[in-house]
Amino acid sequence: MAPPVRPRVFVTRKLPGEALGRLGRQVELRVWEDELPPPREVLLEEARGVDGLITLLTDRVDEPLLAAAPSLRAVSNVAVGYDNIDVGACSARGIAVGNTPGVLTETTADFAFALLMGLARRVVEADAYVRAGRWRTWSPTLLLGAELHGATLGLVGLGKIGAAMARRAHGFGMRVLYFSRHARPALEAELGLRRVDKATLLAESDFLSLHVPLTPETRHWLGRAELAAMKPGAMLVNTARGTVVDQDALVEALSRGHLGGAALDVTEPEPLPMDSPLLKLPNVLLAPHIASASHVTRGRMASMAVDNLLAALEGRRPPHCVNPELFK
């Protein structure tokens, strides 16, 4: 008897940990080995004959790709966000979509808080100052920053990462406000948070930190009018998605000195071009989309993505599925 045909899977990048080894023992596996994402035409070609895809945020899974991949049954994204995937188009074709929520929550909040502290206390500027040989004496006015304790942190979105951020801020003696479509009364009681409307959040926050997914509703959530409504000197932390902010308006608000600073792990586009005005602003701290980048978390994300994919290929509902209605 011929051995059973193994499903064919394409993975768009090497992943850390043991997950790909495990996957390779169960499927016919092809992995894109380059550091840069597969070019669009390569992705379309690779997708043509496969049953499953493991994708990253850099890989667009849209109608043209699905049309080119008639045997595709599962798409597993190595991220909690899935704005790179047209989920509706996948559902219409019966293709399960998985993501990796939860495992990166604390790691991402750690980095968002690191950005908040780095921005407030000018850590990167201080390092550059010392390295440039400019440190001549202790000075009472050298590199003065903003205080976190006693300041107000405004959270946009109080999901998993927003809540983890609220816990950290509470521990640092900050007052925490949040804006979210649904109230979280248990968290409000536990951490003394207050749910407010958008106008109040913008007017009262010394620091604003974004934790919403990118959706049509949250695109440019922080636009020109919202930036103008922020407290003068307030600072922004963005570890959500670049497009949640109107970046041109942000550059203006920073250049005019209306905002005190911004720390951005995510930008529009990514990577940021070297002629981006953001790179010229001294009050901006930038990172290359690494908020979830710890050894442990990236290994867990890869493992979860493989679990999701294998379940879908076996016709089971992936443990973390963004279109679970397919399995009802």
Ligand code: NAP
């Ligand atoms: P989550 O648990 O689903 O939380 C998202 C929250 O956003 C929800 O609680 C939701 O609350 C709120 N929300 C959604 N739409 C909203 C809207 N229109 N207005 C106000 N609030 C809205 O997701 P998470 O795990 O915290 O992750 C959040 C996002 O962080 C991800 O989608 C991803 O884009 C980003 N992320 C980035 C990195 C990185 O490396 N930089 C790492 C992980 C995640 P309501 O439904 O009550 O409004």
